Amino acid sequence: MTAHLPLMVWLSPSFPVGAFAYSHGLEWAFESGDLHDAATLGDWLEALVTQGSLRNDLVLFSCAARAVTAEDDATLAEIAELALALANSAERRLETATQGNAFVTAVRAAWPCAAIERLRSAWSGDVAYPVAVAAASAGHGLPLAASLEAYGLAFVANLVSASVRLGIVGQTDGQKLTAALVPAIRNAARAAEAATLDDLGACTLRSDIASLRHETQYSRLFRS
Template identity: 80%
Template sequence: MSSAHLPLMVWLSPSFPVGAFAYSHGLEWAFEAGDLHDAATLRDWLEALVVHGSLRNDLILFANTCRMVETGDDAGLIETAELALALANSAERRLETVTQGNAFIAAVRAAWPCEAIEQLRSIWQGDIAYPIAVGVAAAGHDLPLRPSLEAYGLGFVANLVSASVRLNIVGQTDGQRITAGLVPALHEAAAEAEAATLDDIGGCALRSDLASLRHETQYSRLFRS
């Protein structure tokens, strides 16, 4: 079982060439607006994304993608891929998910090939959202769903904590405390997503969505989102 987790450790590490370091998911604007100014506000913001925000939806998309691959439901996979793109509620959110998703597919096809990835490209030639890309690869390599969801969620949080450190919202130690503190919420979110359907998608993290929209016209920017 432990060896089954090794691909996840590689795919979701900062060294995997998807460019995750370039995106803040709107945190940069939230920092400039004063919403984020210390460890407490950052933790609350990230927990909202995990519990009822964009990460929750990504995990549901991921889980359903795995099921579609495992059952050979090509029509369902196309529907899920389309929905993932439609859920990107700003130009930068779409850029963030498809740039990473397309890059992930390219890297996996080159270094971690599997039939599921090739099947996806044969039925869907458009942009691929990041949770769809990782979900297809996880199912294609027969990785267990729950650990895959947890790893994806942890990678999301860790990347935003890293962005927050670079923005000087928190230091490295506080960043690690926040990541560790969110692990129980990530476990719960993964468990819920494992049993969820596409009808369960929805959220209420409006300030985060607004941050993504406002970041598009932010004057001075370090990140692409």
Template identity: 85%
Template sequence: MAAHLPLMVWLSPSFPVGAFAYSHGLEWAFESGDLHDAETLRDWLEALVSHGSLRNDLILFACAARAIEAGDDAALAEIAELALALANSAERRLETVTQGNAFVAALRAAWPCDAIERLKRVWPGDVAYPVAVAAASAGHALPLAASLEAYGLAFVANL
């Protein structure tokens, strides 16, 4: 349990990344009538997990963590770039870079690790949230499977 404590802290609603401010359109889906009961909400969440931005985030997270673990800076830079390219709307880009940059700043201040510094060396610009969390997770030698599960749970819980 203690080994997973950083994940619980980093991905909690109180960690200063502003996750509470983003809903991936959940409010709009309710307001427009697309979501009106438990079944339509479940279907919407399933699509987000199976085909939407959470799926992309988890893939990017895994690839970034593996690049950190392998010491492959070129792959890490490519993943950081791809993560921003996949944020295909102004709102989605704002969300991922606001959270990613805030996460990097908080980690540098409270949970420093070489992997975060390496990420910023190979990709000095804005950082997408899943790439930032992956770098910290790998940099602190946290298990990838547990890190992915925690990230996915936090993503859905913050909607």
């Protein structure tokens, strides 16, 4: 199976995980004035890729994929639990768990594989989104490097789409930002490929605060 084809399907906006409903705290950052043009949005997204939540998601993805390949159910369950624990706000947990659970449901129906059943056997709780995609990717024998890059690009593309809908940037600037972040995404994926759980860590405090503040934001378009 050509690696990019299932990844294109799973990580496209049409795959039924509801990614369009989440802004990852960008909505509050926009309302507060932190984000107001392409330059500020680009800095914010690059920080998430290199030092923030996406960096951690890629590490979790890599560790989960390797645990699936090794048929290490104990480690897979540990990673699944840790991925939820690392969600540092109610909305971040909602975002990753809702998408992860929806992804598992869709893959079991349309793209079944033993790895997804192994994941559900090893861990019966909510499934964080990167763990769910990692299990399917490993279960279908997709290259880890390509899967990490695809996941990272989909994360950025979804936040750029949210930013366009919020009016932070227009469609052309949004595409320019996505293209400009591709090298950073590739570097983050490359670093995550051999990472362990000991490499987890982030320092994007303003993004974390945005997620917390969004919970009580008066007028909202997004669930996070």
